[in-house]
Amino acid sequence: MDKELTISNLTGNKIKKYLAEGKRFDNRKPDEFREIVIETGISKNAEGSAKVKVGKTEVWVGIKMNVAEPYPDSLDKGNLMVTAELLPLSSPRFESGPPRFPAIELGRLTDRAIRESKFIDFKKLCIKEGEKVWTVFIDIYSINDDGNLLDAAVLGTIAALKDAKIPKYDKKEEKVLFGEWTKDKLPLSKEIPISITAYKVGDKFIVDPTRDEEDISETRVTVGSSNGVISSMQKGESQELEVAEFKEILELITKVERNIFKKLEKL
Amino acid sequence: MSKEFKRPDGRKVDEIREMKAKVGIVPNADGSAMFQFGDTIAIAAVYGPKKMHPQHLQNPEKGTLRCNYNMMSFSVTDRIRPGPSRRSTEISKIIEWALEPIVMIDKYKNMVIDVHINIPQANASTRCAGINAAAMALAHAGIPMKDLVSSVSIGKLDKQLVVDLNKKEEDWEEGEGATDIPITFTNDGKMTHIQLDGKINTKQLNEAVELARKACKEIYEVQKKALKEIGE
Numbered sequence: 368m369d370k371e372l373t374i375s376n377l378t379g380n381k382i383k384k385y386l387a388e389g390k391r392f393d394n395r396k397p398d399e400f401r402e403i404v405i406e407t408g409i410s411k412n413a414e415g416s417a418k419v420k421v422g423k424t425e426v427w428v429g430i431k432m433n434v435a436e437p438y439p440d441s442l443d444k445g446n447l448m449v450t451a452e453l454l455p456l457s458s459p460r461f462e463s464g465p466p467r468f469p470a471i472e473l474g475r476l477t478d479r480a481i482r483e484s485k486f487i488d489f490k491k492l493c494i495k496e497g498e499k500v501w502t503v504f505i506d507i508y509s510i511n512d513d514g515n516l517l518d519a520a521v522l523g524t525i526a527a528l529k530d531a532k533i534p535k536y537d538k539k540e541e542k543v544l545f546g547e548w549t550k551d552k553l554p555l556s557k558e559i560p561i562s563i564t565a566y567k568v569g570d571k572f573i574v575d576p577t578r579d580e581e582d583i584s585e586t587r588v589t590v591g592s593s594n595g596v597i598s599s600m601q602k603g604e605s606q607e608l609e610v611a612e613f614k615e616i617l618e619l620i621t622k623v624e625r626n627i628f629k630k631l632e633k634l
Numbered sequence: 635m636s637k638e639f640k641r642p643d644g645r646k647v648d649e650i651r652e653m654k655a656k657v658g659i660v661p662n663a664d665g666s667a668m669f670q671f672g673d674t675i676a677i678a679a680v681y682g683p684k685k686m687h688p689q690h691l692q693n694p695e696k697g698t699l700r701c702n703y704n705m706m707s708f709s710v711t712d713r714i715r716p717g718p719s720r721r722s723t724e725i726s727k728i729i730e731w732a733l734e735p736i737v738m739i740d741k742y743k744n745m746v747i748d749v750h751i752n753i754p755q756a757n758a759s760t761r762c763a764g765i766n767a768a769a770m771a772l773a774h775a776g777i778p779m780k781d782l783v784s785s786v787s788i789g790k791l792d793k794q795l796v797v798d799l800n801k802k803e804e805d806w807e808e809g810e811g812a813t814d815i816p817i818t819f820t821n822d823g824k825m826t827h828i829q830l831d832g833k834i835n836t837k838q839l840n841e842a843v844e845l846a847r848k849a850c851k852e853i854y855e856v857q858k859k860a861l862k863e864i865g866e
Contacts, residue, residue: 412708
C-alpha cells in the first residue's frame with residue numbers, strides 16, 4: 368500500500384493519547400458504535416438485498432440462490448457461499464484484480480458468523496436428498512470504507528437474508544425460474560447472530576473503529592454470537608494478548624452486542 | 635406506424651425511463667455519482683489524478699484515463715460470478731473511449747485518473763447509465779472538462795425505433811427482432827461512442843442517431859441539474 372495513504376505517526380499517537388483518557392476524535396466512547404442505518408430491498412433482481420451504513424462506512428449485500436448438488440458431507444443440506452469484494456470504488460487503497468487477503472478474510476469471517484450460528488436452517492433448503500439442494504450466495508460489496516467493514520458486512524448480510532425470498536423452482540424440469548419468486552422467506556432462526564470486533568489501540572480496546580483508528584490497531588478479535596452464545600471467533604493481526612486483556616475484550620463485546628441487537632430486532 | 639406501436643412498459647417510442655441522478659455518494663472518492671434509467675442503476679467513483687503505478691504504464695506525454703466497469707453479482711436475475719469477464723473488460727475500454735475526448739488530461743503527465751463504475755441493479759442499458767454517472771463523477775472530482783457526455787441506447791424492435799431499451803425490449807423476438815444501439819454524445823453534438831448489435835439499414839441508423847442526439851439533450855439536463863445541486 369502507498370505510504371501516503373496510511374495515517375501519519377503524529378495522528379496515530381494523538382489517537383492513542385486521546386484513548387488513554389477514554390476519548391475519541393469523534394466524541395464517541397470506546398464501546399460506542401457510530402450511527403447504523405439499514406435499508407433493505409436495494410436491488411430488484413436479487414433474492415434479497417440490503418445496504419448498511421455505519422457512520423461513513425457503507426456496505427451493500429445481495430443474496431442470490433441457485434439449485435446445485437449437495438456437498439458429499441451434507442447430502443440433506445443446502446450450501447452457503449460467501450464472497451466479499453473490496454471495490455476500488457470504495458477506497459483509494461483498494462485495487463482492481465483478484466481478491467487479496469482482506470477481501471478473503473471479510474468473506475470468510477462473515478461465512479462463519481452465519482454458518483456456525485445455524486442462523487439458516489440448511490436442512491429446509493434440501494430439495495432432493497443427495498441430488499438437489501439450494502445454494503445461498505451472499506455477495507458483499509464495500510461502497511465506502513471508513514473502518515470496520517468486518518462488522519458492517521455481517522450486519523448487511525443479516526438484513527439481506529431477512530429480506531430474501533426463495534425463487535420459484537420447476538420440479539419437473541429441474542430448473543430455477545430466475546426472476547420469479549415464491550412468497551417463502553428463507554428458513555431463518557429467530558436468534559439473530561451478530562459479529563462484533565474489538566480492536567486494540569495502544570493499550571485500550573475499542574469497537575467500530577474509523578479508518579484511522581483501524582490503521583493503528585495492532586490486534587483485533589472478532590466474535591460472532593447469538594443470544595449470548597459464541598459460535599465463531601478469530602484474532603486478527605499479530606500483536607499478542609494477555610489473558611486478562613482477552614477477558615476484557617469479551618466483556619466489552621457482550622456489552623456492545625446488547626446495544627446492536629436492539630437495532631437488529633427492528634428489522 | 636409509430637402511433638400504433640406499443641412498448642411493453644407503455645412508454646412512447648421516444649420516451650426515456652424515469653431518470654434519477656445524484657452526485658456525491660462515495661465520501662472517500664474525489665468525485666462520485668449515481669445515474670438511474672428506471673430499474674437500471676449505475677454508480678461511479680473517481681480517484682485521481684494520482685501517480686500511475688506501475689511506472690512502466692506512465693505516459694510522459696499526457697495523463698491516463700482508466701475505467702473499470704463491473705456488474706454486481708446480484709444485479710441480474712441469474713447471478714453473475716464476481717470478478718472481471720470478457721464483456722466487462724470490453725465495456726470498460728468502450729467507456730474509456732467515450733469519456734476521453736471530454737477530459738482535459740494533457741497536463742497530468744505520468745498520472746492516472748481512475749473511474750470505477752458498478753452496477754447494483756440492471757435492466758438493460760447499463761453501459762449508458764455507467765457513462766452518464768462517470769461523466770458526472772469526473773465533473774464532481776473537479777477534473778477539467780470540455781463538456782459532459784450523455785449516453786442512451788436506441789433500439790429497433792422489429793421495424794420500430796425506440797429510445798432507452800429495457801431488458802424486455804432487448805430480448806424482443808417478433809418480426810426482425812431487436813437491434814441495440816448504445817450511443818454517446820458530447821453536449822455540443824459530437825459522437826464519442828456507438829455500438830450496434832442486430833440489423834438495420836443506413837436510413838434507419840441515421841434516424842437512430844438523430845433520436846439519440848435528442849435524448850442525450852434531455853439526459854444532459856438531468857446530469858447538469860444534479861451537479862448544480864451539490865452546492866445547495
